[in-house]
Structures are given as structure tokens and as C-alpha cells.
Amino acid sequence: ADFTNCFRCLSRLPLPGSPDFEERLQEVTEYLLSQCSTVEELKKEYRPRMNPRQFQMIMMLMESNPQLAPALGRGFAAFSQEIERLEKSKELENVTDEDKKKENQAMWTAWLKTYVERLKKEADKVTDLTAANQRRKEVMNMTNPRFILRNYIAQNAIDAAEKGDFSEVRRVLEILQTPYSEDLDFGSLSQATAETSPPAATEDTSNSVESRTFVGQCYDGKPPSWSTDLRVT
Structure with missing residues (x-):
């Protein structure tokens, strides 16, 4: 799940005993699941x-002389990460979306149960729930940012700037000047977000990068799927 969005959304949950607690708990649960x-x-x-060739070479080297691992430096680190990716990928081979949703539901439900118990201890110490909820929300929202400079947001600005359009750079700068704001008026900004456009079915897209277009506001939403292709250099 997206850490930034998940931490931010917890401020929406009032203290237990509040009139709308159960309703808000359901909303928060659904939001957390949507970020998975x-x-x-x-x-x-x-x-x-x-x-693949580099991977096989390092694999053969490690099998014949594992003591050389420290000498490989970054190469060994990349190799270890590749092994982890292969193991994770294998684990996912037979996992369905329904399986994943059930797992996410169970894990978040268990986590929220523990979190609610923590909130109950806080609620026991207050006499004015309304004031306590307001203060809690303010403190949490001043600590957990709504906006951060994600790779895909930066890449959108770079792509536009390379075409001579610096409006997205200015837009992102304006957003990042108030990263904790709940009052930012997106209507005053030009629409800008990233969505995935499906590749043509007749093309070989096994190694292609999905196209990107601005179609709405996604600065504080779940990162688009194409953002996993971005690498910081």
C-alpha cells in the first residue's frame, strides 16, 4: 500500500465514542484497501x-566461488535484489486478485483493530471528543504530508518541460510549497495527472513503456501503474 496516502488518511478516523466513528472506520478501511x-x-x-546474461554469469560465479561476493560490490547487491524479485514473482504465479483482496482485507482489519485499541486509550483521557478530534486531525495533518514529489509527478513535469511547456513545473512547485494543505484549490490549477493508455493489441508491448496523458488530478492519489517503470538516475 502507498505509505504516504495511508498515513495521511488516518487523520480521518475520529476517536472511538464519536457519533460517526463506525462510519468513518468503514471509509478509512475502504480507502486503505484502495491503496493496495x-x-x-x-x-x-x-x-x-x-x-539475463549478467545474471547467469554472477550465478555461476557465486556457485563456484561464493567468497567473491564482497568483491562484486554493487553487482552483488543487484544480484541479491534480483533473486528476491524472482522469489516474489514465483510466489505470485498462482495468486488471484480475489486472493489478494482477501489477504489485504484480513491484514488491514487486524491492523486497524490494534490501532483502534490504541485510540481508545487516548479517548479515555479526554472529556470533549469534538475538540480532541479536531486537534488530533490538525496535528496528524501537520505531520503527514498530503503531497510529496513522487517520481511520476516529476517525470510528468520533465516530459512537458522538454516540449517547451513549463506550466506543469510551476504547478508542481505550487503544490509542494504547501505539502500539508487540505485547502489547496485544484480548480485553480490546470488539470494534470497521469493515467495509463493501453497499448495497441497488434503491437509487441512486452518491453514498451506505457503512454501517459494528463486527464485529472492525481497528485495525492495512488501512483499510476506506469510509475513502476521509472528509475531515479
Whole structure:
């Protein structure tokens, strides 16, 4: 799940005993589940990245002389990460979306149960729930940002700037100047977000990068699936 969005959304949950607690708990649960990766997104995240020939060479080297691992430096680190990706990818082979949803539901439900118990201890110490909820929300929202400079947001701005359009750079700068704001008026900003456009069925897209277009606001939403292709250089 997306950490930034999940931490931010917890401020929406009032203290136990509040009139709308159960309703808000359901809303928060649904939001947290919406931030979880799908099976396809996970498969994409864990697909192999190393050159197959390089991977095989390091594999043979490690089998014949494992003591050389420290000398490989970054090469060994990349190799270890590739092994982890292969293991994760294998685990996902027979996992369905329904299986993943059930797992996410069970894990978040268990976590929220523990979190609610923590909130009950806080609620026991207050006499004015309304004031306590307001203060709690303010403190949490001043600590957990709504906006961060994600790779895909930066890439959108870069793509536009390379075409001579710097409006997205200015837009992102304006957003990042108030990363904790709940009052940012997206209507005053030009629509800008990233969505996936499906590739043509007749083309070989096994190694293609999905196209991107601006169609709405996604600065504080779940990152689009194509963002997993981005690598910081």
C-alpha cells in the first residue's frame, strides 16, 4: 500500500465514542484497501530487471566461488535484489486478485483493530471528543504530508518541460510549497495527472513503456501503474 496516502488518511478516523466513528472506520478501511497494489501491479514490480546474461554469469560465479561476493560490490547487491524479485514473482504465479483482496482485507482489519485499541486509550483521557478530534486531525495533518514529489509527478513535469511547456513545473512547485494543505484549490490549477493508455493489441508491448496523458488530478492519489517503470538516475 502507498505509505504516504495511508498515513495521511488516518487523520480521518475520529476517536472511538464519536457519533460517526463506525462510519468513518468503514471509509478509512475502504480507502486503505484502495491503496493496495493489484496482483498485476505486483508482478510488474517484481519482474526481472538484470540483463539475463549478467545474471547467469554472477550465478555461476557465486556457485563456484561464493567468497567473491564482497568483491562484486554493487553487482552483488543487484544480484541479491534480483533473486528476491524472482522469489516474489514465483510466489505470485498462482495468486488471484480475489486472493489478494482477501489477504489485504484480513491484514488491514487486524491492523486497524490494534490501532483502534490504541485510540481508545487516548479517548479515555479526554472529556470533549469534538475538540480532541479536531486537534488530533490538525496535528496528524501537520505531520503527514498530503503531497510529496513522487517520481511520476516529476517525470510528468520533465516530459512537458522538454516540449517547451513549463506550466506543469510551476504547478508542481505550487503544490509542494504547501505539502500539508487540505485547502489547496485544484480548480485553480490546470488539470494534470497521469493515467495509463493501453497499448495497441497488434503491437509487441512486452518491453514498451506505457503512454501517459494528463486527464485529472492525481497528485495525492495512488501512483499510476506506469510509475513502476521509472528509475531515479
